[in-house]
Amino acid sequence: MTIEFKNFSFRYDALVNPTLKNINLRIERGEKVLIIGPSGSGKSTLGQCINGLIPHSVEGDVSGELFIDGRRASSMSLVQYTKQVGTVLQDTDSQFVGLTVGEDIAFALKNQQVPVGEMYPIVKATAQMVELEALLNHAPHDLSGGQKQRVSLAGVLVDDIDVLLFDEPLAALDPKTGKRTIEIIDQLHRDTGKTIIIIEHRLEDVLTKHVDRVLLMDNGTIVADTTPNALMMSDLLETHGIRQPLYFSALKHAGCVLAESDSPAYLSALPVERFKQQLQGWATCAGRIVSLEKNDSPLLIVDGLTYSYDGEKNALEDISFTIHRGELVSILGKNGSGKSTITKLIMGVLAPDAGSIIFDGQDFNQLSIFKRSKKVGVVMQNPNHMISHHMIMDEVAFGLKHLGLDELEIERRCFEVLEFCGLSKYRHWPVDALSYGQKKRVTIASILVMEPELLILDEPTAGQDYRNYTAMLSFIKRLNKERGVTVMIISHDLHLVLENTTRSIVIADSKLTADAPMTAVFSQPQLLDAANLTTTSLYELAEQANISDINGFMQQFIETESNAK
Numbered sequence: 001m002t003i004e005f006k007n008f009s010f011r012y013d014a015l016v017n018p019t020l021k022n023i024n025l026r027i028e029r030g031e032k033v034l035i036i037g038p039s040g041s042g043k044s045t046l047g048q049c050i051n052g053l054i055p056h057s058v059e060g061d062v063s064g065e066l067f068i069d070g071r072r073a074s075s076m077s078l079v080q081y082t083k084q085v086g087t088v089l090q091d092t093d094s095q096f097v098g099l100t101v102g103e104d105i106a107f108a109l110k111n112q113q114v115p116v117g118e119m120y121p122i123v124k125a126t127a128q129m130v131e132l133e134a135l136l137n138h139a140p141h142d143l144s145g146g147q148k149q150r151v152s153l154a155g156v157l158v159d160d161i162d163v164l165l166f167d168e169p170l171a172a173l174d175p176k177t178g179k180r181t182i183e184i185i186d187q188l189h190r191d192t193g194k195t196i197i198i199i200e201h202r203l204e205d206v207l208t209k210h211v212d213r214v215l216l217m218d219n220g221t222i223v224a225d226t227t228p229n230a231l232m233m234s235d236l237l238e239t240h241g242i243r244q245p246l247y248f249s250a251l252k253h254a255g256c257v258l259a260e261s262d263s264p265a266y267l268s269a270l271p272v273e274r275f276k277q278q279l280q281g282w283a284t285c286a287g288r289i290v291s292l293e294k295n296d297s298p299l300l301i302v303d304g305l306t307y308s309y310d311g312e313k314n315a316l317e318d319i320s321f322t323i324h325r326g327e328l329v330s331i332l333g334k335n336g337s338g339k340s341t342i343t344k345l346i347m348g349v350l351a352p353d354a355g356s357i358i359f360d361g362q363d364f365n366q367l368s369i370f371k372r373s374k375k376v377g378v379v380m381q382n383p384n385h386m387i388s389h390h391m392i393m394d395e396v397a398f399g400l401k402h403l404g405l406d407e408l409e410i411e412r413r414c415f416e417v418l419e420f421c422g423l424s425k426y427r428h429w430p431v432d433a434l435s436y437g438q439k440k441r442v443t444i445a446s447i448l449v450m451e452p453e454l455l456i457l458d459e460p461t462a463g464q465d466y467r468n469y470t471a472m473l474s475f476i477k478r479l480n481k482e483r484g485v486t487v488m489i490i491s492h493d494l495h496l497v498l499e500n501t502t503r504s505i506v507i508a509d510s511k512l513t514a515d516a517p518m519t520a521v522f523s524q525p526q527l528l529d530a531a532n533l534t535t536t537s538l539y540e541l542a543e544q545a546n547i548s549d550i551n552g553f554m555q556q557f558i559e560t561e562s563n564a565k
């Protein structure tokens with residue numbers, strides 16, 4: 001099945017200017033295409049044109065033509081689209097139709113009129129692919145963020161359709177599941193010859209497997225349509241604010257000169273042997289040992305925390321850790337290991353079955369949710385779960401209004417935070433008119449504006465492009481350094497954790513498995529494996545180049561990068 005856009009433009013009804021401008025693009029049957037680009041550049045909008053949500057569910061003006069398999073898309077019904085294009089959306093919550101995980105996966109099979117007797121083994125095998133078999137009888141809405149994403153992934157894997165569209169499939173997945181997902185998609189592509197379209201910010205993770213073409217979007221247009229290797233050799237990533245893969249940056253820092261024929265887009269294919277000496281030379285400049293500064297000022301002491309949702313299986317088991325004033329700590333772990341549950345217990349949304357939470361010397365279990373929320377600000381994973389106002393400014397100002405501050409002060413603080421979060425030009429916009437990544441920044445702004453003592457960020461960079469990611473992290477770091485806000489980041493983003501936090505707390509299968517400086521965590525493959533984390537491409541590069549002090553190599557990289565900013 002071919003997809004062809006001819007002089008295609010689209011303008012959302014709510015907006016004055018078109019979001020897609022004069023798109024000319026042909027995707028052949030069986031191609032595997034990656035779409036990258038800054039937040040708000042129009043990637044999801046293009047995806048929605050391919051799966052028919054535009055014009056069937058979203059209103060706006062279309063001009064030009066879109067042909068699906070030679071057929072004019074404007075004459076197709078939504079049902080006709082869904083028979084040809086399967087989608088995994090960025091916001092999985094809006095995608096569930098079944099009461100249980102099993103039903104949800106089976107839904108596509110029902111549509112394909114597969115006999116009930118044949119459904120069960122197919123559902124089970126698909127659930128196994130994405131490690132969901134133990135959750136088949138659970139309600140999708142009771143799952144963790146990453147587990148939900150696996151359910152929608154399984155839903156399209158069983159679909160017998162020609163084109164599979166993945167809109168940020170990795171955003172909520174733990175690194176190992178993310179890697180596995182890319183492998184599954186690749187296998188599916190090779191076995192079935194389906195057309196695969198992946199929209200993703202995590203370029204490096206998608207490129208662990210072959211991709212035929214990369215489309216780079218910016219400001220509603222396709223600014224490059226090229227191969228991954230050619231992309232890497234160009235300055236397009238830098239120009240459009242997209243992060244290069246870590247190993248690629250490290251090679252450049254070490255002065256290695258790469259050519260397109262070296263397959264720079266794929267670490268597995270790179271002739272690392274040739275660069276060994278240079279990398280080793282660069283690594284020996286490092287040789288620092290990172291140790292944490294002693295900090296004797298505990299802010300949050302979690303002791304023996306245990307919680308079960310169903311009274312049978314513990315979602316958290318005897319978790320103890322201390323966060324000191326002024327620290328920037330990360331919490332890492334598998335999907336469903338209990339990370340968000342810790343936040344819910346700290347905030348008082350859930351009460352622990354056992355254990356205590358002491359904040360600034362006070363027993364938090366004795367305080368109301370409201371009192372806790374004045375001290376601890378939480379930014380949840382899914383922005384659509386947090387936003388309750390129609391207009392952006394109202395959303396950000398809400399908490400301050402509740403505190404009874406005067407209008408001018410509210411406006412000043414909101415503006416400052418919106419500016420920091422790269423949102424000031426949108427402040428009078430409705431929230432609905434924002435992309436997912438932009439909405440995420442609104443939720444961060446609405447919490448930051450309250451100036452909490454402890455800020456808990458659940459996946460702050462999911463769905464963010466590198467420019468916004470860097471701006472936001474430098475804001476968080478400034479808050480941390482200059483205003484002394486203590487920060488706890490729950491994340492699957494290993495780059496973020498490695499480069500921005502000093503200590504990592506690792507949870508695996510409801511238990512705490514490590515609490516150590518992050519470079520120490522990242523140089524222990526076994527520990528990472530148990531928590532479904534992966535080694536980063538920096539680690540892999542260092543290993544392939546026989547570098548003995550991998551910890552030092554990573555530290556050297558982090559310092560070089562932060563000096564370059």
Ligand SMILES: Nc1ncnc2c1ncn2[C@@H]1O[C@H](COP(=O)(O)OP(=O)(O)OP(=O)(O)O)[C@@H](O)[C@H]1O
Nearest residue numbers: 012019039040041042043044045433434435436437
């Ligand atoms: N439902 C909508 N109504 C009005 N405008 C919208 C709507 N959805 C998106 N937009 C606008 O279209 C622009 C592009 O959004 P889109 O979701 O396609 O970007 P994206 O490249 O996928 O971004 P991200 O990486 O942040 O998800 C956004 O700046 C936003 O203003």
Ligand SMILES: Nc1ncnc2c1ncn2[C@@H]1O[C@H](COP(=O)(O)OP(=O)(O)OP(=O)(O)O)[C@@H](O)[C@H]1O
Nearest residue numbers: 142144145146147309315335336337338339340341
């Ligand atoms: N409301 C709920 N009802 C029942 N079980 C739940 C509920 N919320 C979460 N769980 C279960 O508790 C466990 C821990 O979930 P939690 O959301 O804390 O995981 P997480 O580490 O934050 O995962 P992710 O990385 O996917 O966000 C999971 O197995 C999940 O299925």
